[in-house]
Every structure is written in C-alpha cells, then in structure tokens.
Amino acid sequence: MTDFPFAIVGFDLDGTLVDTHADLGVALNHALRLAGRAEVPAGQVRDLIGGGARQMLDRALAITGGPLPEAEVQSLHADLVAFYRANIAVHSRLFPGGEEMLAALEARGVRLAVVTNKLESLAVRLLEELGLAPRLAAIIGGDTLGPGRAKPAPDLLHEMVARLGGGKAAYVGDTSFDTRAAQAAGLPCVAVRFGFADAPLESLGADAVIDHFEELLPALEHLAARRALA
Known part of the structure; x- marks a missing residue:
C-alpha cells in the first residue's frame, strides 16, 4: 500500500x-421487435444509453415511430430487462x-x-x-x-x-x-x-x-x- x-x-x-453496448443493444432490439418497431443499428445504440434501461427504451421508441402508451412501455421495459438479465455478459x-x-x-x-x-x-x-x-x-x-x-x-x-x-x-x-x-x-x-x-x-x-x-x-x-x- x-x-x-x-x-x-x-x-x-x-x-x-x-x-x-452490444448486450444492451441486443436486448433493446428484442423489445423493439415485440413492439413491431424497426431495430436500432448497432452503431446507434451507444447514443441511446444513459440513465437506465427505461430511458434507453424511451429514446429508441422516439426514433422508431414515437412514444407508446405508458402501459405498453412498462410491459416492453419488463421484457427488455428479462431478456437482458438472461443474456447479460455475452459480449460485455x-x-x-x-x-x-x-x-x-x-x-x-x-x-x-x-x-x-x-x-x-x-x-x-x-x-x-x-x-x-x-x-x-x-x-x-x-x-x-x-x-x-x-x-x-x-x-x-x-x-x-x-x-x-x-x-x-x-x-x-x-x-x-x-x-x-x-x-x-x-x-x-x-x-x-x-x-x-x-x-x-x-x-x-x-x-x-x-x-x-x-x-x-x-x-x-x-x-x-x-x-x-x-
């Protein structure tokens, strides 16, 4: 010492x-697919991260068609977190x-x-x-x-x-x-x-x-x- x-x-x-960013991006795109939205290209994921998964999801929804009703976003957030938890250190x-x-x-x-x-x-x-x-x-x-x-x-x-x-x-x-x-x-x-x-x-x-x-x-x-x- x-x-x-x-x-x-x-x-x-x-x-x-x-x-x-890679593992977060995979989880984010999983949630976007469930919402019927286009996936976020890997190169753009970094710009969406910050403040937690919910804020990342909100930003992604904003650029892929706009916000959804709160109940739907809460459900997507839960799906995102569950998927991420199961695949948390594949690339990180x-x-x-x-x-x-x-x-x-x-x-x-x-x-x-x-x-x-x-x-x-x-x-x-x-x-x-x-x-x-x-x-x-x-x-x-x-x-x-x-x-x-x-x-x-x-x-x-x-x-x-x-x-x-x-x-x-x-x-x-x-x-x-x-x-x-x-x-x-x-x-x-x-x-x-x-x-x-x-x-x-x-x-x-x-x-x-x-x-x-x-x-x-x-x-x-x-x-x-x-x-x-x-």
Whole structure:
C-alpha cells in the first residue's frame, strides 16, 4: 500500500467500467421487435444509453415511430430487462486497461465501488459474471435507495461514501448523469472519453477527461494536488 490521495474510487458501470453496448443493444432490439418497431443499428445504440434501461427504451421508441402508451412501455421495459438479465455478459467486457487500472488502485489500498443507474440486481449479476464483484466494496444501483434517488441526484454517491466508511472519494463516469451527481455530492469527477457520453465531454463539467484507463491514476493524483492548492 502506498500513499494515494483518495481512499475511495467509485465507477459508473455502463460505458465507464464495462463496455456493455452490444448486450444492451441486443436486448433493446428484442423489445423493439415485440413492439413491431424497426431495430436500432448497432452503431446507434451507444447514443441511446444513459440513465437506465427505461430511458434507453424511451429514446429508441422516439426514433422508431414515437412514444407508446405508458402501459405498453412498462410491459416492453419488463421484457427488455428479462431478456437482458438472461443474456447479460455475452459480449460485455472491461474497457481496455481496466484490469491493470483496478489492480493498481487495489495495490494502493483504495476501496472500489460501482455506482450505476442500472438496477442493482442487474449490476450485481453482470459484475459477478465478469468476475469483478469480489473486488468491489459496494455495488449500488439506481433502485437501491428507492424512487427519485438515482443519478444525477447525489444520493447514491453519498451512500457509497457511507458504506465504505468515509474518507476522500472520487467518481469516474461518462455522462452528464455522472458529472452532475458528483458535483452535487461534492466529489471530484473524471470522465472517460471512450464511453456513452450524452453531450460533448468538455461540456459535462468533469474535473478531468481521460482517453484510456492508464491515465486515471495520474489524473486523480493531479486533481488531488490541484484541490490542495486551491
């Protein structure tokens, strides 16, 4: 263990820690077929991800013919989630450099967490299938604390810090849901350029932007030094 400026580092899941777009796209198109809609091309799926499966479905419906009655959307959402749960890690993998980055943080005694708007049960299942769950001190989903408390509200990040025993924390994400939650929680935020950003990265308000996970530890050290001088 070495002296590292953050005791806790939390990660968003989809588009930040794990590239899940292919499996999400298959599940999304399953739901669209049930609705009699055209499938979304694989290259467009990334633009629809962010905020959870329901928001992804709503965006897909909007571009394939418009919204449906709420009861139908709820049924399609349930079908999407059930299909995704059964096929959750066919294609999903850590982003390049993720294994080395996690090992480097662990070697420095950092407590790791995932904080996602994905349903907690789905997040746990995915991380278990990828063999990552034992490395995480907390896995917190969009439904963990109940309705209205998912990102961009700060509640899930406050819960992360509380569960992990307090200390200096930072958060890593890829969308405005992540940067806004971190800002509201008073945590420094690093955005990854390789994720599913819902706006230009430079407009998200992250404290730093990285292109590869090999840049994360130096970026966190730089942020801590900059804050200490502020």
